[in-house]
Amino acid sequence: MSNKHQLQQYFKYRRKAKSRHGVHSPFVYELTEKLLRKKPSAANLVLATSKHKKIVNKVLNYFQCKHILWLADAEGGTETFISIERGANNQISLRTERFNPEKRASCPAPDLYLIDTTDPADWLNAWERYKHLLKPNDIVLIIAIHHSKAHTKSWEAIVADEAVKLSVDLFKIGLLFFKDDFKEKQHFVLKH
Numbered sequence: 001m002s003n004k005h006q007l008q009q010y011f012k013y014r015r016k017a018k019s020r021h022g023v024h025s026p027f028v029y030e031l032t033e034k035l036l037r038k039k040p041s042a043a044n045l046v047l048a049t050s051k052h053k054k055i056v057n058k059v060l061n062y063f064q065c066k067h068i069l070w071l072a073d074a075e076g077g078t079e080t081f082i083s084i085e086r087g088a089n090n091q092i093s094l095r096t097e098r099f100n101p102e103k104r105a106s107c108p109a110p111d112l113y114l115i116d117t118t119d120p121a122d123w124l125n126a127w128e129r130y131k132h133l134l135k136p137n138d139i140v141l142i143i144a145i146h147h148s149k150a151h152t153k154s155w156e157a158i159v160a161d162e163a164v165k166l167s168v169d170l171f172k173i174g175l176l177f178f179k180d181d182f183k184e185k186q187h188f189v190l191k192h
Contacts, residue, residue, distance in 0.1 A: 005152070006146060017171075018188065019190075025186060027166070027177075027182075028168070028190070035062040036170070047082070047114075052172045055170065055172060055173055059139070059175065060084070064086075065112040066083065067081070067082070067083055067084075067107070067109065067110045068084070068110055068112045069099060069110040069114065069130070070082055071122075072117060079098070079099040081098075082096050110133075112139045112140075113130060113134075113139070114143075115127075115143065120154035121150070123155075123158065124154055131161070131163050134163065134178050135178070136180050137178075140175070141176075142173065142174045143173050144172065145174040146172075155169075158176065159187060162185075163178060165177055165180075165185060166179070166182045166185070166187075166188070167187045168187075168189075169187070169189045169190070170190055
């Protein structure tokens, strides 16, 4: 762990981070207002990710994600496909299964790709393995984007890819969006 790097990145983040009033994108304004400023509820916890579970679950609930591909280890070691069903009274039902990329046609297409691996080199491998499957409304969520220099470098490399239309740096996590509505590539650093 690189505490010096994290501290430097945090100060850089604090200098650049905008509130909802500092953004010019209606999508990002709404994201800030309805996702980031809203307090999480224990009832809304769906996934127990290794880190930053409150913000991850806020994203899942805000975007009403139904199918998640959770990449938690190198080389497809523990890729899990999760289906979420919301029933009456906001009851949540989860179905999980080991994801086999060769049989992905038998699974619904994920609407969220959750990259939760420790080694940032695995992020790049996962990005190359799955980016051709991304649809305009899909989301990629990457955990611990400023944990070390290597993490920040891998995050920046993925953000620079032409497939990414909009990226959001929340310091602890990063979000990537691919909507065709975003005419120009945009990057936002938002207060959280």
